[in-house]
Amino acid sequence: MNRATRFYQAAIGKKAVMGITGLIGIGFVIGHMAGNLLVFRGPDAMNAYAHFLKSTGELLWIVRLVLITAVVLHVIAAWQLTLQNRAARPVGYVDRKPQVTTFASKTMRWGGVILLLFIVLHILHFTTGTLRPSGFFDEADVYGNVIASFRIWWVTLFYVIAMIALGLHLYHGAWSSVRSLGYAQPSKDPLHRRIALGIAVVVWLGFTAIPVAVFAGLIA
Numbered sequence: 001m002n003r004a005t006r007f008y009q010a011a012i013g014k015k016a017v018m019g020i021t022g023l024i025g026i027g028f029v030i031g032h033m034a035g036n037l038l039v040f041r042g043p044d045a046m047n048a049y050a051h052f053l054k055s056t057g058e059l060l061w062i063v064r065l066v067l068i069t070a071v072v073l074h075v076i077a078a079w080q081l082t083l084q085n086r087a088a089r090p091v092g093y094v095d096r097k098p099q100v101t102t103f104a105s106k107t108m109r110w111g112g113v114i115l116l117l118f119i120v121l122h123i124l125h126f127t128t129g130t131l132r133p134s135g136f137f138d139e140a141d142v143y144g145n146v147i148a149s150f151r152i153w154w155v156t157l158f159y160v161i162a163m164i165a166l167g168l169h170l171y172h173g174a175w176s177s178v179r180s181l182g183y184a185q186p187s188k189d190p191l192h193r194r195i196a197l198g199i200a201v202v203v204w205l206g207f208t209a210i211p212v213a214v215f216a217g218l219i220a
C-alpha cells in the first residue's frame with residue numbers, strides 16, 4: 001500500500017481531503033455570491049457577466065470539473081468518516097462531553113445532505129432550466145430567470161432555508177477545515193472563530209438578499 005492510500009485510510013487523511021475540498025467550495029460560493037449580487041445593478045450587468053462566464057468555454061469546463069470532483073470527494077470522505085466513526089464506537093458514549101460543540105457542528109451531516117440536494121435542484125433550476133417553477137426560462141436572460149423564479153413564494157422560501165443550511169455548514173466548515181489542515185489552534189470559544197463567522201454571515205446575507213429583494217419587489 002502506498003503512503004497516500006495509507007494516509008487516506010486514517011481519519012486524518014479523510015479530514016484533510018474534506019478540508020481541501022471544502023476550501024475549494026468556500027472559494028466558489030464567495031465568487032458565485034459576488035457575481036450574483038450584480039442582480040442589484042440590473043439586467044445588463046448580470047446578463048453580461050453570465051455571458052462572459054459562458055464565453056470562457058474550456059476554462060469554464062475546467063472549473064466545473066474541479067468543482068464536481070471536489071463535491072464528490074467531499075461527500076465520499078464524509079460518508080466514509082461517518083462509517084469509520086460508527087464502527088469504532090458502535091455503542092455511544094454514556095456521558096459524552098465533547099471538547100466544543102455548536103448548533104452548526106451538530107448539523108454538519110444533515111446540513112450537508114440538504115446542501116447536496118439543493119445543489120442538484122439548483123442546477124436543474126437555473127443552469128439547465130429543467131425545473132421551471134415560473135414556466136419561464138431563457139438561457140440568455142439569467143436576470144429574467146432569477147426575477148421570474150423568486151416572485152414565487154415557495155421558491156423564495158426554499159432558497160432562504162437552503163441558505164440557512166449553507167451559512168451553518170460554512171461557519172463550522174470554514175473553521176474545521178483549517179483546523180484539520182493544521183493551521184488553527186484549538187479554542188473552546190466558538191466566537192473565537194471570527195473569520196469563519198465573518199465568511200458565513202457575509203455569504204448567507206449576500207445570497208439571501210437576492211430572493212428576498214425580488215420577492216419584496218425591490219428589484220423587478
Ligand code: HEM
Pocket residue numbers: 029032036050051053064119122123126127142146159166207208210211
Ligand atoms: C440565492 C442564492 C443563489 C442564486 C440566486 C444563484 C443563482 C444562480 C444562477 C442564476 C445560476 C446560473 C448561471 C448561468 O447560467 O450563467 C447558478 C448556477 C450555479 N449555482 Fe447558484 N445561486 C445561488 C446559490 C448557490 C449556492 C449556495 C451554490 C452552491 C452551494 C450554488 C451553486 C451553483 C452552481 C454549481 C451553478 C452551476 C454553475 C455552472 O453552470 O457551471 N449556487 N446560480
